[in-house]
Amino acid sequence: MAVQTISLFELNKRIKNALNESFPGSLWVRAEIAELREHGNGHCYLDLVEKDENGNQVVARVRATIWSYTYRTLKAYFESVAKRPLSNGIKVLVQGSVEFQELYGLSFNIKDIDPAYTLGDLEQRRLEVIRRLKEEGVLNMNKELPLPIVPQKIAIISSPTAAGYGDFVDQLLSNSYGIKFYYKLFPAIMQGDKAPESIVKALDKIYAHSDLFDIVAIIRGGGASLDLLCFDDYWLAYNVAQFTLPVISGIGHERDVSVVDMVAHTSAKTPTAVAEFIISGAARVLEQLGSYGRSLTQIARARLSVHQGKVERYSYQLHSVSNKLLTGSRHYLINVATRLPGFFNLYLQKQGHLLRQQSWRSRQLFARKTESEAQRLQRSSDKLQSAATAMLKHAVVKLDLLERNNKLNDPVEVLKRGFSITRVGGLAIKTIAGLKSGDVLETEFRDGKLISEVKSSGQFPVNE
Numbered sequence: 001m002a003v004q005t006i007s008l009f010e011l012n013k014r015i016k017n018a019l020n021e022s023f024p025g026s027l028w029v030r031a032e033i034a035e036l037r038e039h040g041n042g043h044c045y046l047d048l049v050e051k052d053e054n055g056n057q058v059v060a061r062v063r064a065t066i067w068s069y070t071y072r073t074l075k076a077y078f079e080s081v082a083k084r085p086l087s088n089g090i091k092v093l094v095q096g097s098v099e100f101q102e103l104y105g106l107s108f109n110i111k112d113i114d115p116a117y118t119l120g121d122l123e124q125r126r127l128e129v130i131r132r133l134k135e136e137g138v139l140n141m142n143k144e145l146p147l148p149i150v151p152q153k154i155a156i157i158s159s160p161t162a163a164g165y166g167d168f169v170d171q172l173l174s175n176s177y178g179i180k181f182y183y184k185l186f187p188a189i190m191q192g193d194k195a196p197e198s199i200v201k202a203l204d205k206i207y208a209h210s211d212l213f214d215i216v217a218i219i220r221g222g223g224a225s226l227d228l229l230c231f232d233d234y235w236l237a238y239n240v241a242q243f244t245l246p247v248i249s250g251i252g253h254e255r256d257v258s259v260v261d262m263v264a265h266t267s268a269k270t271p272t273a274v275a276e277f278i279i280s281g282a283a284r285v286l287e288q289l290g291s292y293g294r295s296l297t298q299i300a301r302a303r304l305s306v307h308q309g310k311v312e313r314y315s316y317q318l319h320s321v322s323n324k325l326l327t328g329s330r331h332y333l334i335n336v337a338t339r340l341p342g343f344f345n346l347y348l349q350k351q352g353h354l355l356r357q358q359s360w361r362s363r364q365l366f367a368r369k370t371e372s373e374a375q376r377l378q379r380s381s382d383k384l385q386s387a388a389t390a391m392l393k394h395a396v397v398k399l400d401l402l403e404r405n406n407k408l409n410d411p412v413e414v415l416k417r418g419f420s421i422t423r424v425g426g427l428a429i430k431t432i433a434g435l436k437s438g439d440v441l442e443t444e445f446r447d448g449k450l451i452s453e454v455k456s457s458g459q460f461p462v463n464e
Contacts, residue, residue, distance in 0.1 A: 025097070078118070250267070304377055308374075
């Protein structure tokens, strides 16, 4: 008995007819973009998938196309509304038709897209990230770190070609107060899907030398909102929130606040605003020191004024008492002389002479006393001024020593003094624990790098 057969083309044709009858028009489909490819001819090819409730297992997949004349319009419309590009990993609601070709098989031809659906999903993801950080108790951890009084050693995470980085450095170096700042750039990608991983790697490098820095500044220039969605990434926000140094963010948001802004110790709108925040903090300390100096001067002047007033009052009182005594004695002598002009004339002359001498001595004594008090007050004033000057000089010397110490602690200066840094996989090692045979070591000296391989590891005796 002959077996009935059909050709492969006939099979595919029947499948095509069945699909056309089942899906005669367009329909809206919810899916996730697993892969998106833009062809040179302008067409867009996608792999759409659906995952299970846990988001780990793909339960459905289909190829999709957006023809060039439709893709140009849909792409511009989606990006203007959703504020982000069509890319891998986002959920979309698309309208299209099911098509089956005998040669190429099943595909879904997309004709329209609803950006509101994607916006809702992105906002839901953002709120989910914030909820997770709150539940894990890390949302405000970085904000609880104490900010140094004068943060002068700054680790910067930015793109080296970003205009915002140049503006930030220029503003720090040209501040009107003459304050010296020390900074080191840790380059990173600052937009797109690869930005979170790149910024976290930069944070890891800073952590390896965290004792050399006061704060971390994450900065970038302005940009479209769709370029800044990477700063809502959970893993990036988690690392910023738990970092051991205060993190200052200035990533160019004019209206929106990213999750990184929320978990950072302090957030500013722009890199220049971050620089102004750092400079103003140091300026307040300088102003406070100046205020202390002015207060000491005012206290010294006030005390001198009080003592000078007392001396003037004592001098006036003594002079008044002397005049009264002289006037009374003069009247008494006149009365006696009138009654006894002859007998007591010589006696009166002697008494008058003695009184004049006594008056002159009293004036001399008061003058010397007044001069002595004035000299003593002048010495007190000089001591107070010297003490105030010495305190200010000590503060200046202390700040200068801190500045020199900061410079000596710069990794470049440490290498110049004969030290070296050995790393495995980009991370500095401080002990042989964890090293194993075959590990590749990179040792950095001041004049170059050395690559070596661990042949064996363990504790070895050291010749003394």
